[in-house]
Amino acid sequence: MEGLVIRDLSKIYYGIYTGQDVAAIEDVSLEIGKGEFVAILGPSGCGKTTLLNMVAGFIPPTQGEILLNGRRIQGPGPDRGVVFQSFALFPWKTVMDNVAFGLKMRGVSKEERERVAREYVALVGLEGFEYRYPHELSGGMQQRVGVARVLANKPDLLLMDEPFASVDAQTRMTLQEELTRIWEDRQPTILFVTHDVEEAVFLANRVVVLSPRPGRVRETVEVSLRRPRTWQRLIEDLEYKGLVARVLGLVRTPVS
Amino acid sequence: MRRPLLPALRRLLTHSVVQGAGPFALLVLLWTLVAALEIYPRNFFPGPLEVLRAFAGLVYKGVLPTYLQDSVTRLAVGAGVGVLVGIPLGLLIGLHPASYRFFWPLIIFFQAIGDIAWLPILLIWFGFTLTTMTFIIVYTVIFPMIFNAALGVRTVPMEMIRAAQSLGATRWRILGEVIIPGALPNIITGLRTGLGYGWRALIAAEIIVGTSGIGFMMFDARRSGSVVEMILGMIVLGVLWYLVDAGMLRPAERATIERWGLVRQAP
Numbered sequence: 001m002e003g004l005v006i007r008d009l010s011k012i013y014y015g016i017y018t019g020q021d022v023a024a025i026e027d028v029s030l031e032i033g034k035g036e037f038v039a040i041l042g043p044s045g046c047g048k049t050t051l052l053n054m055v056a057g058f059i060p061p062t063q064g065e066i067l068l069n070g071r072r073i074q075g076p077g078p079d080r081g082v083v084f085q086s087f088a089l090f091p092w093k094t095v096m097d098n099v100a101f102g103l104k105m106r107g108v109s110k111e112e113r114e115r116v117a118r119e120y121v122a123l124v125g126l127e128g129f130e131y132r133y134p135h136e137l138s139g140g141m142q143q144r145v146g147v148a149r150v151l152a153n154k155p156d157l158l159l160m161d162e163p164f165a166s167v168d169a170q171t172r173m174t175l176q177e178e179l180t181r182i183w184e185d186r187q188p189t190i191l192f193v194t195h196d197v198e199e200a201v202f203l204a205n206r207v208v209v210l211s212p213r214p215g216r217v218r219e220t221v222e223v224s225l226r227r228p229r230t231w232q233r234l235i236e237d238l239e240y241k242g243l244v245a246r247v248l249g250l251v252r253t254p255v256s
Numbered sequence: 257m258r259r260p261l262l263p264a265l266r267r268l269l270t271h272s273v274v275q276g277a278g279p280f281a282l283l284v285l286l287w288t289l290v291a292a293l294e295i296y297p298r299n300f301f302p303g304p305l306e307v308l309r310a311f312a313g314l315v316y317k318g319v320l321p322t323y324l325q326d327s328v329t330r331l332a333v334g335a336g337v338g339v340l341v342g343i344p345l346g347l348l349i350g351l352h353p354a355s356y357r358f359f360w361p362l363i364i365f366f367q368a369i370g371d372i373a374w375l376p377i378l379l380i381w382f383g384f385t386l387t388t389m390t391f392i393i394v395y396t397v398i399f400p401m402i403f404n405a406a407l408g409v410r411t412v413p414m415e416m417i418r419a420a421q422s423l424g425a426t427r428w429r430i431l432g433e434v435i436i437p438g439a440l441p442n443i444i445t446g447l448r449t450g451l452g453y454g455w456r457a458l459i460a461a462e463i464i465v466g467t468s469g470i471g472f473m474m475f476d477a478r479r480s481g482s483v484v485e486m487i488l489g490m491i492v493l494g495v496l497w498y499l500v501d502a503g504m505l506r507p508a509e510r511a512t513i514e515r516w517g518l519v520r521q522a523p
Contacts, residue, residue: 056422078424133515133517135517149419
């Protein structure tokens with residue numbers, strides 16, 4: 001099928017200090033259709049980043065399999081773009097060169113790279129900053145570059161690992177709104193990992209709640225809030241508030 | 257006409273060469289003073305003027321330019337080989353665990369032997385030749401370069417490498433686009449430390465092995481008892497190294513790691 005299929009996925013780490021095996025993720029199964037926006041929500045240490053790293057191909061699963069568009073994931077690849085919490089921009093490259101990096105690796109011509117990079121720099125609202133280096137930008141602007149860099153590469157799946165967790169609260173809300181706008185415009189398939197309940201409900205079509213260690217799928221909550229979504233509207237929206245309360249309840253109550 | 261003079265003067269005073277000369281002016285002043293007081297006999301503790309005269313004399317005779325050229329060429333050859341071998345080897349060790357396990361014990365073993373400890377056997381093998389001197393310099397330059405390049409590789413954040421991987425970069429592209437630029441602060445440190453050590457080792461080698469060069473000149477001056485030439489040699493060493501720093505290393509740092517924000521700007 002088109003999209004992402006995760007089947008019976010487990011990751012067991014061997015603790016070198018304790019000498020014991022620790023399960024980070026256990027028997028997680030999940031499907032994300034093309035064009036879906038799914039948030040994975042769970043407390044710290046529930047293995048949600050481990051799950052994302054396995055989908056990205058950075059670490060191998062202990063059991064189970066991951067398929068993207070029917071192909072088994074073996075390692076990292078440009079079909080899955082990753083946006084990191086730490087931004088992970090290349091400090092020695094300008095905004096343009098960061099955004100054009102994936103295209104350069106694919107051997108796209110210089111003129112074409114320039115054209116596409118300009119388009120995506122504009123998409124994330126960074127016109128005028130094309131030739132700045134990352135350290136000259138604010139955290140929020142750096143993560144815009146992080147998003148543009150991945151989008152410009154046109155991946156089949158966008159993996160976002162708490163991308164807005166290290167920017168201030170106001171900037172975070174702006175970035176969340178911009179991400180929904182981009183998703184509403186272009187419908188990229190997104191797997192978004194977060195510990196922030198409001199963020200998950202605000203952004204996603206579906207919120208997958210993981211239990212604490214080891215992470216298992218506890219419940220999936222459909223979010224059919226009207227789009228386009230803005231904070232100004234949703235902050236007072238009863239349906240939004242109800243969903244947040246419900247998801248918060250799932251995250252906070254211990255597993256019976 | 258008075259107005260534009262002041263900014264011009266300020267520009268002159270803030271110019272990096274003038275600023276760099278400031279501390280030295282003070283030093284020379286102090287030196288002149290001590291020499292003029294003649295606490296020590298003049299030929300035992302000569303002043304700046306005598307040294308300047310010796311400098312002019314040696315330049316005129318062509319000795320100093322020739323020796324200078326010999327020393328700098330030796331350093332350049334040693335540094336060149338050091339860079340071409342030391343940095344790639346350091347990168348390899350930093351990136352490739354099997355290479356690390358193979359090379360690391362050998363490197364530590366040979367590092368302990370040190371440059372001067374090689375001299376006796378080198379003199380038997382190669383005699384008083386350029387080969388001996390080049391060996392000494394390469395040997396000294398290479399270790400800081402290896403260690404710092406290897407360390408630099410490990411300072412590159414994992415996520416940056418992962419980002420490159422998931423943007424479609426192959427291993428070789430990651431090396432060129434991510435690892436080497438990311439390791440550059442350490443590579444430059446290795447270059448600076450290695451060249452500094454190399455410069456010192458060269459002088460030592462010239463004193464013992466040399467038939468020419470600044471080190472030879474200084475040691476030769478001992479035979480004729482010419483303190484002036486010894487001091488002149490010391491000044492030439494310092495000035496030359498200052499020029500290498502100000503003319504090559506600092507501009508390279510400013511254009512790369514400082515520009516990219518990997519390190520804060522030097523004042």
